[in-house]
Amino acid sequence: MTDPTKLAGVESSAINILKRAVELDQGRRFEEAVVCYQEGLQLLLDVMKGTPDKVKKEKYRDKIQEYMGRAEQLKEHVKVSKSEGKVHEQIQIDNDATGYSYSVIFSRFLDQFLTCIEIEDPYIRSTHQIYNLLRFCELVVKSAAPVTEIKLTTGRDDSADGQRQQQNKLRNLKTSLANHNVTLHVEYNDDLHDREIRFNNGWIVKIGRGLDMYKATENNFCIGFCDFDLRKCHKTTVDIFHKDYVSSASDSVT
Structure with a gap:
C-alpha cells in the first residue's frame, strides 16, 4: 500500500x-x-x-x-x-490454626485488573477490628494492583462515644489511604449481617467471621501479635467464588 x-x-x-x-x-x-x-x-x-x-x-x-x-x-x-469462574473453593480454618494471614488468603486476587474492592462487614467497630481493616488495606497498598477505591459498608458501634471513636479512626484511615491515591468510602448499615469482600476483577470472598478471624494474643509482646501468619485463628470457613460462577449457579437454579 x-x-x-x-x-x-x-x-x-x-x-x-x-x-x-x-x-x-x-x-x-x-x-x-x-x-x-x-x-x-x-x-x-x-x-x-x-x-x-x-x-x-x-x-x-x-x-x-x-x-x-x-x-x-x-x-x-x-x-x-x-x-x-467455574470454580467454588472452600477453605476450612480450624480452631487455633495458624498460617492464614490476609496475604495468604487475598494476595492472589490483587492483580493488575483490580481497581476497586467492596467490603461488607457489620463489625468494623472496635479498635482491633479497625486495625484488621488497616492491615488489609496495607496489603492492598503494597501490592501491584492499581486499586483506587475501597468501599466499606459496616455497622455503627453500639454507644454514642463508640460511634465517635469509630468514625474518627475510619476518617484517619481514609486520610492515610488518600496519601496512597486510594479513596475510602464508608457507609453505615445497622441491618447488615453478611460478611463479604468483592473484588472488581470478578472474585468474591466470604469469610464466616469476616476480617475479625484472629484470636487475641495473651499480651502485646507475644509471637503472633504483629505477624498474622503466626496468629491463632477462630474456627471459620472461607468461601471463594468468581462472579461468573455465581451467575451460572443462579441460572441453573432458575
Missing part, C-alpha cells in the same frame, strides 16, 4: 479502532477490547508496511508492540477468568 491517501485513511481507521479498544479496556469490557485491539493492530501493521519513512515505521512498530502486549495480557486474563 503506497497510495498516501489510502494510507492516511487506513491510519485514521486504525487510530479510531484502537481508541475504542482503550475505552473498552478502561470500562473493563475486556473481551470486546481484545477484538478491537486485534482489528486496530492489523490495520496499523498494514500502515507500517506501506510507510516508506523509516522514522515513522519505528514509531508504528513501538505502538504495535505496546498495544499487542496489552491485548495478549487481556486474552490471558479472559481465558483464566473463564476457567476459574
Whole structure:
C-alpha cells in the first residue's frame, strides 16, 4: 500500500479502532477490547508496511508492540477468568490454626485488573477490628494492583462515644489511604449481617467471621501479635467464588 491517501485513511481507521479498544479496556469490557485491539493492530501493521519513512515505521512498530502486549495480557486474563469462574473453593480454618494471614488468603486476587474492592462487614467497630481493616488495606497498598477505591459498608458501634471513636479512626484511615491515591468510602448499615469482600476483577470472598478471624494474643509482646501468619485463628470457613460462577449457579437454579 503506497497510495498516501489510502494510507492516511487506513491510519485514521486504525487510530479510531484502537481508541475504542482503550475505552473498552478502561470500562473493563475486556473481551470486546481484545477484538478491537486485534482489528486496530492489523490495520496499523498494514500502515507500517506501506510507510516508506523509516522514522515513522519505528514509531508504528513501538505502538504495535505496546498495544499487542496489552491485548495478549487481556486474552490471558479472559481465558483464566473463564476457567476459574467455574470454580467454588472452600477453605476450612480450624480452631487455633495458624498460617492464614490476609496475604495468604487475598494476595492472589490483587492483580493488575483490580481497581476497586467492596467490603461488607457489620463489625468494623472496635479498635482491633479497625486495625484488621488497616492491615488489609496495607496489603492492598503494597501490592501491584492499581486499586483506587475501597468501599466499606459496616455497622455503627453500639454507644454514642463508640460511634465517635469509630468514625474518627475510619476518617484517619481514609486520610492515610488518600496519601496512597486510594479513596475510602464508608457507609453505615445497622441491618447488615453478611460478611463479604468483592473484588472488581470478578472474585468474591466470604469469610464466616469476616476480617475479625484472629484470636487475641495473651499480651502485646507475644509471637503472633504483629505477624498474622503466626496468629491463632477462630474456627471459620472461607468461601471463594468468581462472579461468573455465581451467575451460572443462579441460572441453573432458575
